Amino acid sequence: MHIQIQADRCEGHGLCADTAPEVYALDDDAMVVLRHDPLPETLRAKAEAGARVCPVAALRVVG
Ligand code: SF4
Incomplete structure (x- = not known):
């Protein structure tokens, strides 16, 4: 499993990091930035x- 980042969209709000x-x-x-790549299933x-x-849909979990 991976996370695709659309870096040009990221505005640094940090909500992703606050949540997870x-x-x-x-x-x-x-x-x-990702703490794990690939990401463990857990x-x-x-x-x-x-x-x-x-808020800008810059992250997508794939796989
Ligand atoms: S929530 Fe979205 S815009 Fe904010 S830091 Fe995370 S990826 Fe970037």
Whole structure:
């Protein structure tokens, strides 16, 4: 399982990292980064919850 990031959409709101800090973080430029790649199955629900709250739909869980 992977997470596709549309980096050009990310506005650094951080809602993904607030919702699922086990999966998402922000780098020094306030750009989303992944804590795991590939993502373990045990974090699927968290990954999807974080993707859902992104206000610009920059995150997609695939696989
Ligand atoms: S919620 Fe969306 S816009 Fe905000 S940091 Fe995460 S990916 Fe970027």
